[in-house]
Amino acid sequence: MTDASPRPPVLVAAAVLVEEGRVLLTQRKRGTHLAGAWEFPGGKVEPGEDPRAALVRELVEEIGVEVSVGDPVEVTFHKYPEKSVLLLFFWVTRLPGSPDPRPLDVADVKWAGAGDLAPELFPPADVAILSKVRALLSPDT
Numbered sequence: 769m770t771d772a773s774p775r776p777p778v779l780v781a782a783a784v785l786v787e788e789g790r791v792l793l794t795q796r797k798r799g800t801h802l803a804g805a806w807e808f809p810g811g812k813v814e815p816g817e818d819p820r821a822a823l824v825r826e827l828v829e830e831i832g833v834e835v836s837v838g839d840p841v842e843v844t845f846h847k848y849p850e851k852s853v854l855l856l857f858f859w860v861t862r863l864p865g866s867p868d869p870r871p872l873d874v875a876d877v878k879w880a881g882a883g884d885l886a887p888e889l890f891p892p893a894d895v896a897i898l899s900k901v902r903a904l905l906s907p908d909t
């Protein structure tokens with residue numbers, strides 16, 4: 769049966785930033801949707817905003833890094849009980865001279881190897897992107 773009053777999905781842009789065989793992850797803050805989960809850094813695209821510009825903005829706000837946003841890696845639609853999300857995952861590279869990531873508006877930040885990508889640590893919407901990213905990373909980390 770279809771929802772009687774469906775709301776449009778929340779549009780989210782998220783980054784796949786790989787350096788030296790590790791991918792950058794952030795941890796969701798207490799009191800937010802899916803608190804404590806590890807995820808790909810990013811956030812909601814504001815109405816009328818270019819998703820790539822939103823991602824640049826979110827990475828400065830959340831972890832203080834300056835990036836260039838490349839091609840899409842994956843697009844995922846997922847229904848949570850409280851909302852649905854449309855996630856746009858992009859390849860991202862740090863600009864020369866960008867600061868190192870630090871947890872400005874997230875609970876924590878880390879460079880993760882393939883062994884850190886257990887799906888149960890991530891939002892359920894991230895299953896597809898996780899298998900793509902795992903295949904890219906060094907198997908022994």
Ligand SMILES: Nc1nc2c([nH]c(=O)n2[C@@H]2O[C@H](COP(=O)(O)OP(=O)(O)OP(=O)(O)O)[C@@H](O)[C@H]2O)c(=O)[nH]1
Nearest residue numbers: 780782800801802807808809810811812853891893894
């Ligand atoms: N950045 C990011 N968000 C993700 C991922 N996977 C996933 O389901 N999401 C969901 O996409 C939404 C991202 O929006 P956000 O980061 O601005 O979340 P928020 O806490 O401000 O949202 P809220 O105010 O509705 O709780 C959240 O509901 C988050 O749970 C991911 O890999 N990265």
